Amino acid sequence: MGHDVQRAVAERDAAFSRVRRVTVLAVAGGAALTAALTAVAQSATHHAKAVVYATPPAQRATPVVAPAPPLVSVASPSSATSAPPTRPQAPAPSPAPAPAAPVVVSGGS
Amino acid sequence: MTRSASFDALGTTATVVVARAGVLSDARRLLRVELERIDDACSRFRPDSELARANALAGERIRVSGLFAEALQAALDAAADTGGLVTPALGGPLAAAGYDRTFRLVVHGDPVSFEPVPQGRDAWRGIRVDVGRGEVVVPEGIQLDLGATAKALAADRAAALIAASTGSGVLVSLGGDIAVAGTPPPDGWAVRIAEDHSAPLHAPGPVVAIRRGGLATSSSSVRRWRMAGAEAHHVFDPRTGAPAESDWRTVTATGATCVAANVAATLGIVAGSAAQGWLEQRGIPARVVRRDGSVILLGAWPRPAEAA
Numbered sequence: 001m002g003h004d005v006q007r008a009v010a011e012r013d014a015a016f017s018r019v020r021r022v023t024v025l026a027v028a029g030g031a032a033l034t035a036a037l038t039a040v041a042q043s044a045t046h047h048a049k050a051v052v053y054a055t056p057p058a059q060r061a062t063p064v065v066a067p068a069p070p071l072v073s074v075a076s077p078s079s080a081t082s083a084p085p086t087r088p089q090a091p092a093p094s095p096a097p098a099p100a101a102p103v104v105v106s107g108g109s
Numbered sequence: 110m111t112r113s114a115s116f117d118a119l120g121t122t123a124t125v126v127v128a129r130a131g132v133l134s135d136a137r138r139l140l141r142v143e144l145e146r147i148d149d150a151c152s153r154f155r156p157d158s159e160l161a162r163a164n165a166l167a168g169e170r171i172r173v174s175g176l177f178a179e180a181l182q183a184a185l186d187a188a189a190d191t192g193g194l195v196t197p198a199l200g201g202p203l204a205a206a207g208y209d210r211t212f213r214l215v216v217h218g219d220p221v222s223f224e225p226v227p228q229g230r231d232a233w234r235g236i237r238v239d240v241g242r243g244e245v246v247v248p249e250g251i252q253l254d255l256g257a258t259a260k261a262l263a264a265d266r267a268a269a270l271i272a273a274s275t276g277s278g279v280l281v282s283l284g285g286d287i288a289v290a291g292t293p294p295p296d297g298w299a300v301r302i303a304e305d306h307s308a309p310l311h312a313p314g315p316v317v318a319i320r321r322g323g324l325a326t327s328s329s330s331v332r333r334w335r336m337a338g339a340e341a342h343h344v345f346d347p348r349t350g351a352p353a354e355s356d357w358r359t360v361t362a363t364g365a366t367c368v369a370a371n372v373a374a375t376l377g378i379v380a381g382s383a384a385q386g387w388l389e390q391r392g393i394p395a396r397v398v399r400r401d402g403s404v405i406l407l408g409a410w411p412r413p414a415e416a417a
Contacts, residue, residue: 095324097318102311102316103126105285107331
């Protein structure tokens with residue numbers, strides 16, 4: 001009877017030992033799997049890193065083009081005022097003798 | 110039968126004449142609105158105008174309204190076409206002569222000692238405008254004055270607006286700078302020519318009729334004020350930075366637009382007889398009063414036997 005008890009105790013202890021090993025292996029395996037999945041998840045998303053806002057170089061003001069210079073000499077007032085038009089212009093209308101009474105006065109102001 | 114209305118605006122007299130009497134009220138309202146807009150944009154005497162801001166921020170690129178950009182472009186076109194003699198770069202010389210406030214204040218103020226500020230004929234070239242983007246740069250050392258062309262532009266714009274809105278033929282006069290649009294009366298728009306736009310309507314003098322475009326008169330005999338030791342008038346010569354001293358004192362010209370007519374008339378005062386070739390090459394009819402009072406008629410201007 002004592003011998004059977006000793007053997008049962010030994011078998012029980014052996015079973016406990018197997019359960020502990022399986023438990024340890026399961027925990028270790030779970031941790032490894034967790035670590036592996038974490039690594040996969042990290043690689044699948046953006047890495048956290050410092051954001052540096054680069055200051056763009058100051059934009060140079062784009063020159064706005066002035067009208068074309070006149071095709072007249074700026075050295076000679078008389079020639080400048082006798083030069084042809086610098087661009088096509090609609091003809092000035094010719095005033096006509098007025099049979100009617102004036103409706104307005106044109107003069108200096 | 111035409112109908113007309115007049116009121117004070119832009120430091121002068123604004124008059125609208127319509128061919129259809131029933132639209133006068135609308136025409137007057139539209140003219141007032143347009144003149145308020147041009148005053149907001151181009152007044153040299155209002156610190157809140159766009160022009161005042163452009164002058165205050167000389168050297169910087171600033172955003173402006175489409176109307177201001179259009180007015181400045183018209184002035185730069187005038188400068189390009191006149192070799193810089195009709196220029197928007199005269200704000201500095203005018204202010205130096207005491208004309209830095211409304212003319213009513215100038216004539217009632219104390220005479221200032223005047224030191225001419227020559228700008229040269231190329232000062233306008235540094236002014237930048239991008240009409241499409243609504244941007245302007247006024248170079249440092251330059252002060253804008255759009256008086257020579259902005260008033261005429263306002264007349265052109267208002268006449269076109271009123272004609273389109275009312276369907277009536279219309280004449281708009283701003284201090285004698287005249288634009289017409291729409292269908293004119295059967296005999297055209299009859300205009301009396303005088304040295305001063307405030308002269309009586311029915312006094313003796315030449316009368317001509319126009320049917321399209323514009324007609325403008327510039328004169329050194331009006332808008333005059335006292336400076337210390339001298340008398341000034343408002344048409345300045347950029348070469349001297351002082352009131353023009355040409356041999357022509359009053360010039361009336363027509364143009365495809367009121368702006369074009371104004372530029373021709375102003376050039377005549379600045380350059381005098383040196384402008385005759387310029388006018389003739391462009392086929393611009395003009396009536397000129399010389400300093401001695403004699404009159405010459407250029408191009409297709411009606412001769413005395415024709416004109417009333």
